[in-house]
Amino acid sequence: MSVTPDAPLISYYGDDLTGSTDVLEALSSQGVPAVLFTQIPDDAQLARFADYRAIGLAGTSRSESPAWMRQHLAPALTWLRARGASLCHYKTCSTFDSAPEVGNIGCALEIGRELHDRHCASIVVGVPQMKRYTAFGHLFAAARGEVYRIDRHPVMSRHPVTPMDEADLRRHLARQTSLDIGLVDVIALGMSDIDARVDTQRQQHDALLFDVLDETGQASVGRQLWRTRPSTGSFIVGSSGVEYALLAEWRRQGIIGKAPRFSNPGPVERIAVVSGSCSETTARQIRQAQADGFHGIKLDVESLTDETVASAERDAVLAEAFTALQAGRSVVLYTALGPDSHHEALSSTTRHQLGQQLGYLMREIVRRERLTRVVVAGGDTSSHAIRQLDIQALTTRLPLPETPGSPLCTAYSDDPAFDGLEIAFKGGQIGGDSYFDKIRKADIA
CATH class of the missing domain: 3.40.50.10840 (Putative sugar-binding, N-terminal domain)
Structure with a gap:
């Protein structure tokens, strides 16, 4: 062929x-x-x-x-x-x-x-x-x-x-x-x-x-x-x-040439992270992010997936996130710190719903605070969360050799709020403890 x-x-x-x-x-x-x-x-x-x-x-x-x-x-x-x-x-x-x-x-x-x-x-x-x-x-x-x-x-x-x-x-x-x-x-x-x-x-x-x-x-x-x-x-x-x-x-075979050079986009003042991962790796990253000055918000999974109270829960979470971001701090919203028996009991439909709720929270944060760089952690979370962000396509903005598999990407969207957004999607087992702050700083060393 x-x-x-x-x-x-x-x-x-x-x-x-x-x-x-x-x-x-x-x-x-x-x-x-x-x-x-x-x-x-x-x-x-x-x-x-x-x-x-x-x-x-x-x-x-x-x-x-x-x-x-x-x-x-x-x-x-x-x-x-x-x-x-x-x-x-x-x-x-x-x-x-x-x-x-x-x-x-x-x-x-x-x-x-x-x-x-x-x-x-x-x-x-x-x-x-x-x-x-x-x-x-x-x-x-x-x-x-x-x-x-x-x-x-x-x-x-x-x-x-x-x-x-x-x-x-x-x-x-x-x-x-x-x-x-x-x-x-x-x-x-x-x-x-x-x-x-x-x-x-x-x-x-x-x-x-x-x-x-x-x-x-x-x-x-x-x-x-x-x-x-x-x-x-x-x-x-x-x-x-x-x-x-x-x-x-x-x-x-000479079908492809040399690897290209990627320019470093440099640090940003604030980022937002949403995580639905139950991995111990992600748990360490969340703890380290808080030690690095991120404001952590533990999400109530039961409330977010209960249609009767989900709206009020989202409003409360967003109010806390907006306060931290307006004070110049990055935020990390998370559903678990490591393996969580509550997550294990969730049905497939509920897990999908949780991912959608995390996507909704990220969407509102990006729109309100005009963030230019964000992270979504957790494979299932990412797959369902991105549907809320009106992103049609992604290309690589900056590879991360230290943590292969979790690059910083450029988003393409018909919505100006998300077109050009720099976004990283991190699997549960990927990355060192300082991953989130390294994304904020675009630190690939």
């Missing part, structure tokens, strides 16, 4: 917003102009980015049911395939957390494979740049300087919605799909006959999982993904490790 200069190299669907901006950063920071749409754009919105070589669509499937996926995911992937890219990527979190009833990756794999002529799909989860590794089909992830098997990870093994209790990714997926999944392990990747081995496995299996333990192996995987793509396009499931693998191959 030849590559024409004006055709997209890749299209992708992110199963939540933070995962979508992870891919956006990986591509744009390495010389692939990329745009992320928050919904299928109209012709005028699409034309604005006609020369971009990567097109993304941010979704919410990580927090949705298989029934929702069958109704909504197929049209989204169909639209992406119509962009004519060589590859279509269903982006998952690098921790691959999912369950049969919520965020079912196996269901997404089935849908995408059907839309791509039932060719063998590829699965790539390891991404060393984010300290995520796969070896012999098992997933490992770092936490505070130590690497754990994912089913022993101090955070992901206790995720409030989709706890990872199985490190063998093929066994994990077997709970979600009956598709037959093969494995190209770290040993095979280093063999001289790797091409023949991969070709044979692609004929034998419905999908093929590739190990990624280090950047050398990652580059080998990228070569296989690009080499084996069908003429009608290939379907891939996995983390941003997909893009990092392909970038190495594209650069080797």
